[in-house]
Amino acid sequence: MRIIVKLYASLAEYLPPEAQSNSFPFEIDAAATPHTVLDLCRVPRARAHLLLINGTYVPPAERDTLALAEGDVLAAWPPVAGG
């Protein structure tokens, strides 16, 4: 199935060349979890401090088990802040 992956801030270094505006479509199998996606995208798990699925935060404890669905948007950042 296909999801959308978005990598922001310093995680942009892991974007593939075809990515646009920090975003790219990504094919995964049905058993994929957020950690699976990070691994396939070569993003070190520890650097994905803020990980959202469709805008909702996924705690580290759920990143090995949460099931993804067709069309989901996975977005990740290293630790960031501002204001």
Added chain:
Amino acid sequence: MAWTGQILRVNLTAGTCVAEPLNREWAALYLGQRGLATKYLAAEIDPKIDALSPANKLIMATGPLTGTMASTGGRYSVITKSPLTGAIACSNSGGFIGNEIKMAGWDMIIFEGKSPKPVYLYLENEKAELHDASHLWGKSAWDTDHHLHNEYQDPLLRIACVGRSAEQGCLYAGVINDLHRAAGRSGVGTVMASKNLKAVAVRGTKGVGNVRDMKAFMQATNAAKAVLSGNPVTGEGLPKLGTQVLMNVINEVGAMPTRNMREVQFEGSNRISAEAMLVPRESDGKPNLVTNAACFGCTIACGRISTIDPKHYTIVNRPQYMGANGGLEYEAAWALGSDTGVDDLDALTFANFICNEDGFDPISFGSTVAAAMELYEIGAITLATTGGIEMKFGSAEALTKAAELVAKGEGFGRDLGLGSKRLCEKYGHPDLSMTVKGQEFPAYDPRGIQGMGLAYATSNRGACHLRGYTVSSEILGVPVKTDPLTTDGKPELVKAFQDATAAVDSSGLCVFTTFAWTLEDIAPQVDAACVGGWTPEKMLEMGERIWNLERKFNIDAGLTAADDTLPKRLLKDAAKTGPAKGKVNELHKMLPHYYEIRGWTADGVPTPDTLNRLSV
């Protein structure tokens, strides 16, 4: 004792500058800057006065760590009664003016009365003189800075001044210092201009040598700097991407106020974000961001220095805007961008330049333009009202034209200079104003971040993110992650952030350090510099004291619990997209408990027991 022990009282009516000793008893209770200046203001003015009358006072205050080697120790604040809100105003700025005031030997400057003609204060160590500013009146902040530097031929002269917007009565004008930094919110610049005070030019060469225990101070500040440099936010994220890194975060979580807060996500956010500021342009192959920049003594360096695309319509044949200037911070980018529906990065950068050049708050300005765009859309204002500007959501031309009009106080710019609340009231739709206590919202929709609704509603200076930034916990996970969509635990969270922030704002340090530091890192620095035994617990108690003092000032000024609310749109109209879809802000679930844990009555008034406990 990092206090200099001296304050300067400038009576603008009489034209006198008099030194007087710092009130040490108050310094022991309120430390400095925000807290201590609020104590002076509350003691010296009737909170009910007209903010723009000579009876109001304006205080420029440093903290005990301002001008020291502590990282970020360059902060100062401008404290007065706000003409925008009628409440206490306290606006904080970095740059280099705070440390210069301190190194000239002053903890704070109190301006009172009103000069019969435009003047500026020249301060060189103990020499304090009022000079004629007739030749500066009518000039922008940038031109004023340029003229004073030319006049004194001293590149190290530090200048804080007001631009034309303040002179023209824009109610959200700020005090610009060092060209690109600002005590930006709540109209503190409007008050300064109302006193015919154009600028403060400072040269200080004394240093800050009166630290209580220099060895302990060196150890504490060095240890704290190591914490900042080792933290991924303050050591890497903020220097590289600035606060603008939040643009895509807040949009993804569905808390991006869009088109006068009708929506919570902006389709153009990726085009105006930190990431977009790094993309090379087609015209010259250069990105918007030139470099980052640091204020005095700062080891974070989150500031943005930017250029505009040389082919962009805003700067054609206008060389004064072609160079590198202060670039977009997240709050400005949001207000000028998603709230107006404009996704043209160069137009936003230009509008931000104008806000700096003529000294007005880009948050309040952008939000007021957004309100005007909604008024235009529903027909409440027309081309006749706007002087021919098509105030359509998404129009970069309308935004940049509006900025230039507010800067000079011309045409429709005079209406826009009233701020969103008065503009919407004038044209018969007060509910379209996205304000609390008359001040415009910052960049977080409280339908998607519940705690921020309470933080906005109870902020002592009106809607503001810098009085209790629960975004840090609710979205960013600093220091711990909480659920942004629940109200559970939020009164306690808001109170903790409000009290801690008030303490930091009184020290001379920047609140951005708190992405890495806690009071456990800050208190040892303050304690090594100052007498008084400053523990984290004492700092937090002082923050609570300041919060209650500000609250008391506001109540004495006539504000009530009825002012602790949010616009109907945020309480009644549910978010349409994103994780908060279907949710409104549930302020009613948080506010009563907040009053209770504050030690206030059900009407939001601090009880005598609370005031006594805190020695307010």
